[in-house]
Amino acid sequence: MTNKQIDRYKGVRDFYPEDKFIQDYIFETWAATCESYGYVKYGSSVMELSELYLSKGYSEEILKEETYTFEDRGERSVTLRPDMTPSVSRMIAAKAKELSFPQRWYSIESFYRYERPQKGRLREFWQLNADIFGISSTEADIEILQLAYDLVKNFGASDDMFTIRIFSRKLLDAAYEEANLSQEQIKEYTSLLDKKAKISEGEFVELSDKILGDAPNPLSLIAESASEKIKEAKQELEGVVEAAKKLGIENAVIDDSIVRGFAYYTGIVFEIFDTSGENNRSLYGGGRYDKLVEQYGGGPVPAIGIAPGDVPAQDFLETHNLIPEYVSSTDIFIATTGSDMTGPANALAKDLRDSGLNVSVNVAERKVGDQMKYADKLSIPFVLTLGEDEVSSKKYPLKNLESGEEKKLDIEEIIEHLG
């Protein structure tokens, strides 16, 4: 065997402790926020039968070109999960008869897409998925908007750092119906709306006229509340935004360019935008999908959810200086004056651990000063030095490496000081 450095696979990340610290900070903030709203954690496998996607809107071409799909030796086609909605819908469908609704669920899992690696697009990434199943009324929409808002705010963000742009697929569909558009026109016009924020107004009007021909303009129909269905859907959308405002969400606005890619959305859709110039793009979004669970055989189960990703979340936090400084999960490093101190150090460490402190013990042949430097390099906040005197006096010098302050404390005082 030759000694040879082997790189990681392209488009994925290694998480050294400092990197994992940031990812875990994101995960823990997400988890605490979801749990504060009563969402409980679930999980599924990275490997799913390709059939799960093929039968529900993914084409064979998309699976082949944009996901990791391969055959196992039993000739089953397997896909590495590209998003959570099919998996969680399958799980809800399988137990729809036993579960009491609403079910509020969240997961933090990894996903796989065959992307050309570039900024913000990786082949392996993590997503929070938070969904409420079983409620078709706007109470659920309002709750998901609150959750979406707190999922940004709880990182210490202020309202001016982001906006929530909301629209309604139900409203759009009512306008399409009133305008009597063909399926082809609906597809093209929806895709045009999706690009609206990125093109000029003149260009939008020109392309819009080209698609619509003599048909009425759906956005004008919405503006005029041209049918009862349009009027109802519009009132619903406005009601949701109004209710969100009452709950303190001031940065939510109605925006008719928010349509979201997936075909399965049926109601409210929204996206969160970073307002800073550097990073002015959709961070993540969500929406209502009332028909998907039923397609997996579970009977009708309405659903609405949100799915933030770890990569845009970290970009946002970096842009706004919201990432906390790395500090080791280890509270105390026990430095030893010689190898005869390892036994006593292990015994002392055991007592400190039993009181809930995280303690590592020197096992290297190094001078005490170099042990201090080592602990500092690892960002361990405190060093306790152990020699013969300390073993007999049971008073230990505890040094705060950031302030340089040192105190002689007994074990109870240390636990009180750091516990």
Next chain:
Amino acid sequence: MTNKQIDRYKGVRDFYPEDKFIQDYIFETWAATCESYGYVKYGSSVMELSELYLSKGYSEEILKEETYTFEDRGERSVTLRPDMTPSVSRMIAAKAKELSFPQRWYSIESFYRYERPQKGRLREFWQLNADIFGISSTEADIEILQLAYDLVKNFGASDDMFTIRIFSRKLLDAAYEEANLSQEQIKEYTSLLDKKAKISEGEFVELSDKILGDAPNPLSLIAESASEKIKEAKQELEGVVEAAKKLGIENAVIDDSIVRGFAYYTGIVFEIFDTSGENNRSLYGGGRYDKLVEQYGGGPVPAIGIAPGDVPAQDFLETHNLIPEYVSSTDIFIATTGSDMTGPANALAKDLRDSGLNVSVNVAERKVGDQMKYADKLSIPFVLTLGEDEVSSKKYPLKNLESGEEKKLDIEEIIEHLG
């Protein structure tokens, strides 16, 4: 699209909230135990270049038959990570020059093996990997044994529920050298030792004689301390077990049938056995691998680690009745007397959340009694009922669903009661 139930892929698990609760209990206990010893968390990708394994002991045949290995569209061979040691060794090697050693690292990640699904063997499972890098002395071996012990004990296990069986590959190699065995004999004899606990003594002796022919018996050479190298390695092994005993680990024993499968082990090897009749097999093991990091180009970095899996851990906990009862992460469910109460309920929930409580609000059209049943079915411990009287008096009836006890409390009292 037809409505059709689609199963999960064979050999993997769905984690409904009650299942995820158990897995997270295992993960959190592992994480807290590792951190108590100063281990910091890292992570890597599920996808690795197959080269990572091929160049380090895995044969092409094993990769093809026992792992998920496929070609991406750039004709790179990709393997879904079957174990962590190659990945973490690669990561340490890549930064060996910048890192201060020892590095104590742990991760809790998923792994993929193409197994025929059966009890205890799944195609996707999770493992804790905890390793200390950069220390060749027995201080590190003793620490890993302590950690291995606490990784079982911290689930509430008692000493009689498991044993730690330890041996030394260094000792075995010294005996092989003294016996002057051929590579073929070494391979066969090691594999025989691995089976020793499962066959009769007579059978062992017979097979042993067949492999060794006229060569001296390595186990006899060890018993006789037949060379200086054997003597040293034996003293080292005995010293480690002795030191572990001094630290309170009474259930560690030397056992010459513990050799561990992987070729990369170079020193202490050990396995943890469940002592109960039902589940009498190796739970998990670990060992010293001083040469592997170097093979990834990182210079010499000795290492020792342990890798418990979630499936054997859960089996062990179930066997010994050590799994805690499921309780929702949600503290309070707010029941409402009508839809006009949703606004006030959201406002109250917001205040409770700001004080760190996890609160879900009724969004279904149900009578209060049915809302109580719903909260109980979801194992939410407390229900607070909100009607017009409560909104005006600001005193809320808080019911403990387990005891049935109900108290009228204001918001500060609720926070104090549950916070």
